[in-house]
Amino acid sequence: xxxxxxxxxxxxxxxxxxxxxxxxxxxxxxxxxxxxxxxxxxxxxxxxxxxxxxxxxxxxxxxxxxxxxxxxxxxxxxxxxxxxxxxxxxxxxxxxxxxxxxxxxxxxxxxxxxxxxxxxxxxxxxxxxxxxxxxxxxxxxxxxxxxxxxxxxxxxxxxxxxxxxxxxxxxxxxxxxxxxxxxxxxxxxxxxxxxxxxxxxxxxxxxxxxxxxxxxxxxxxxxxxxxxxxxxxxxxxxxxxxxxxxxxxxxxxxxxxxxxxxxxxxxxxxxxxxxxxxxxxxxxxxxxxxxxxxxxxxx
Amino acid sequence: xxxxxxxxxxxxxxxxxxxxxxxxxxxxxxxxxxxxxxxxxxxxxxxxxxxxxxxxxxxxxxxxxxxxxxxxxxxxxxxxxxxxxxxxxxxxxxxxxxxxxxxxxxxxxxxxxxxxxxxxxxxxxxxxxxxxxxxxxxxxxxxxxxxxxxxxxxxxxxxxxxxxxxxxxxxxxxxxxxxxxxxxxxxxxxxxxxxxxxxxxxxxxxxxxxxxxxxxxxxxxxxxxxxxxxxxxxxxxxxxxxxxxxxxxxxxxxxxxxxxxxxxxxxxxxxxxxxxxxxxxxxxxxxxxxxxxxxxxxxxxxxxxxxxxxxxxx
Numbered sequence: 001x002x003x004x005x006x007x008x009x010x011x012x013x014x015x016x017x018x019x020x021x022x023x024x025x026x027x028x029x030x031x032x033x034x035x036x037x038x039x040x041x042x043x044x045x046x047x048x049x050x051x052x053x054x055x056x057x058x059x060x061x062x063x064x065x066x067x068x069x070x071x072x073x074x075x076x077x078x079x080x081x082x083x084x085x086x087x088x089x090x091x092x093x094x095x096x097x098x099x100x101x102x103x104x105x106x107x108x109x110x111x112x113x114x115x116x117x118x119x120x121x122x123x124x125x126x127x128x129x130x131x132x133x134x135x136x137x138x139x140x141x142x143x144x145x146x147x148x149x150x151x152x153x154x155x156x157x158x159x160x161x162x163x164x165x166x167x168x169x170x171x172x173x174x175x176x177x178x179x180x181x182x183x184x185x186x187x188x189x190x191x192x193x194x195x196x197x198x199x200x201x202x203x204x205x206x207x208x209x210x211x212x213x214x215x216x217x218x219x220x221x222x223x224x225x226x227x228x229x230x231x232x233x234x235x236x237x238x239x240x241x242x243x244x245x246x247x248x249x250x251x252x253x254x255x256x257x258x259x260x261x262x263x264x265x266x267x268x269x270x271x272x273x274x275x276x277x278x279x280x281x282x283x284x285x286x287x288x289x290x291x292x293x294x295x296x297x298x299x
Numbered sequence: 300x301x302x303x304x305x306x307x308x309x310x311x312x313x314x315x316x317x318x319x320x321x322x323x324x325x326x327x328x329x330x331x332x333x334x335x336x337x338x339x340x341x342x343x344x345x346x347x348x349x350x351x352x353x354x355x356x357x358x359x360x361x362x363x364x365x366x367x368x369x370x371x372x373x374x375x376x377x378x379x380x381x382x383x384x385x386x387x388x389x390x391x392x393x394x395x396x397x398x399x400x401x402x403x404x405x406x407x408x409x410x411x412x413x414x415x416x417x418x419x420x421x422x423x424x425x426x427x428x429x430x431x432x433x434x435x436x437x438x439x440x441x442x443x444x445x446x447x448x449x450x451x452x453x454x455x456x457x458x459x460x461x462x463x464x465x466x467x468x469x470x471x472x473x474x475x476x477x478x479x480x481x482x483x484x485x486x487x488x489x490x491x492x493x494x495x496x497x498x499x500x501x502x503x504x505x506x507x508x509x510x511x512x513x514x515x516x517x518x519x520x521x522x523x524x525x526x527x528x529x530x531x532x533x534x535x536x537x538x539x540x541x542x543x544x545x546x547x548x549x550x551x552x553x554x555x556x557x558x559x560x561x562x563x564x565x566x567x568x569x570x571x572x573x574x575x576x577x578x579x580x581x582x583x584x585x586x587x588x589x590x591x592x593x594x595x596x597x598x599x600x601x602x603x604x605x606x607x608x609x610x611x612x613x
Contacts, residue, residue, distance in 0.1 A: 008514070008516050009517050009518055009519070010516065010517060010518065012435075012436055012517060013436070015432065015436070015521075016432040016436040016438055017432075018428075019429055019431055019432035020428070020429045020432045020444070022425050022429075023425045023426065023428070023429040023488055024429075024444070024448075026481075026484065026485050026488065027447075027448060027451055027488060027489075030463070030481065030482060031451040031459065031485060032451075033462075033466075034462035034463050034466065035458070035459060035462075037462035037465075037466070038458060038461065038462050041462070048461060048464065048465055097321065100317040100320055101321060103309045103313060103314050103318075104314075105314040105315070105317060105321075106318070107318070108318075108321070109599075111322065111325050112599075113596060114325050114328075115321075115324065115325050115328055116595060116599075116602060117328075117329070117332060117592060117595060118328060118331075119606075120546075120591050120594070120595045121332075121546070121588055121591060122545065122546035122587065122588070122591070123546065123548065124546075124548035124552075124564070124567070125546075125566055125567075125584050125587060127567075128566060128567045128580060129335050129581075129584055130331070132338070132575075132577055132580070137347075137349060138346075138347045138348065138349045138351065139351075140330075140331075140334055140351045143349070143350055143351050173328065173331065177328075178606060181602060181603050181606065182603065182606075182607060185603050185611045185612075220611065223610060224607075227606070230453055234455040236455075236456070236548075236549050237548035237549055237563075240548075241548075241567055255455050255457050258457045258458070259457050259553070262460070263460075263553055268461055271461065275455065275458035275459075275461075276458075278455055278458060279453075279454065279455065279458055282453055282455070286453065
């Protein structure tokens with residue numbers, strides 16, 4: 001009897017492929033194939049709503065068009081601003097809340113669960129409801145703001161100066177708990193003996209924070225920001241329902257613009273090129289970020 | 300006496316201060332959600348009064364409006380009708396309207412249920428198989444495969460929506476429950492595989508090895524020993540998949556219209572006379588968010604794992 005096959009039934013190798021196969025097949029069919037399809041279409045002048053018309057190969061024309069279009073760079077700018085402010089606010093508030101929750105007062109488990117609620121909700125439905133809160137005539141948000149300082153009438157969604165902030169506020173409200181939870185895990189991972197040693201060495205609380213707490217939380221915070229960065233680069237649902245990219249194109253993020261080109265103007269070839277560019281951007285940035293993050297972790 | 304207290308323990312003053320700030324934050328962050336729930340119990344007029352009404356006479360008008368279609372009628376016509384038989388008919392009549400039929404909400408809600416449960420079951424089942432294989436066997440290119448599975452989550456949904464739209468049109472899967480179940484299953488697969496792999500890594504190998512020495516085959520050991528051991532992890536993963544499918548909007552709005560549309564694209568379209576019907580939207584929102592809030596409370600111990608794809612465990 002061979003040593004390898006000592007148990008009855010299928011060999012381990014067969015079981016491994018049997019178990020992994022279906023998942024890989026589905027991912028290839030519903031994720032990778034469409035991606036390759038999109039890359040192929042990005043080199044053609046295909047219109048998905050014109051059935052029967054043979055698409056023609058146009059080379060890099062779509063890519064050149066996308067990159068030379070000023071409007072695209074405006075959308076990228078809007079996306080970059082949105083990402084900058086949401087990530088900054090969520091990092092600061094999330095870390096702050098985590099530090100406070102880490103004081104282990106009574107009831108902090110319950111409060112953590114309550115704080116986390118917004119991020120589990122449907123972003124599209126959240127967007128709809130915030131249009132009510134932001135309503136310039138009857139909205140609760142406007143009422144509360146005016147209660148503390150009378151700005152008079154203002155329209156968070158309708159004014160092109162305020163609209164970018166309206167989406168930053170909602171996103172921060174929803175997702176700060178995310179960074180908070182992950183930072184909290186980081187804080188709890190710091191072994192107590194580090195602080196004990198610091199106390200013996202008469203390090204001040206502030207020094208302990210700078211030299212022990214912060215370096216231990218940093219990798220966790222960076223991980224949280226990676227997740228949020230990817231999500232907000234793709235941001236679509238909440239903003240579509242809240243401002244639908246308006247007024248004008250003040251809050252038209254890259255993926256909202258992509259949806260317009262692809263599903264309203266049906267410029268399939270052109271929008272595929274845009275999608276590929278977005279995908280390469282996110283993948284490129286993501287990879288560089290992970291490398292930097294690992295460097296920091298090693299230190 | 301308090302001398303035994305470790306100097307690492309925060310002082311009671313700093314604890315109290317922290318607790319106060321956290322409580323204030325919690326209250327502020329819950330206001331929008333509570334406001335949605337409150338609005339669902341207002342009548343149309345009190346929902347658009349200014350300053351916003353905190354105290355109001357509760358009404359079920361929002362819920363009635365959510366579930367029915369109504370049309371406005373003249374007073375003479377209303378007088379000519381027989382007396383209303385139910386409380387909701389009476390409520391609608393008092394607004395000079397009659398109920399013309401049920402609204403689409405129930406259908407959209409049950410679509411969300413069917414697609415949510417279907418895709419959750421499929422992704423957890425397939426995910427558990429793959430996770431087990433990654434956890435226990437030497438798979439060639441394991442790390443690359445795992446990263447590939449994770450990277451599919453980075454695609455902006457709109458980027459692959461057009462090809463999927465065309466593919467589905469060819470296959471006859473456009474605007475069908477099956478099509479959406481397959482799509483959400485695939486989107487959730489990466490989460491399911493990564494989370495479940497973490498949970499399976501924690502189950503000692505010795506369990507199934509003992510079973511196999513007792514004469515179980517590998518498959519029997521997996522189904523009879525490993526799966527029951529992994530039940531907590533499977534339940535947590537299932538809830539995460541369910542919440543994702545339940546909340547998904549981009550694919551739903553782009554790929555479905557009449558037949559398989561779920562609730563998220565439908566709720567924003569609830570329109571009353573002269574603008575959006577806020578109590579009805581509040582009612583739809585409340586009914587839609589309630590399951591997720593309950594799930595979140597059940598999940599609280601596994602939240603961290605779920606939101607980081609298993610990268611951070613407690």
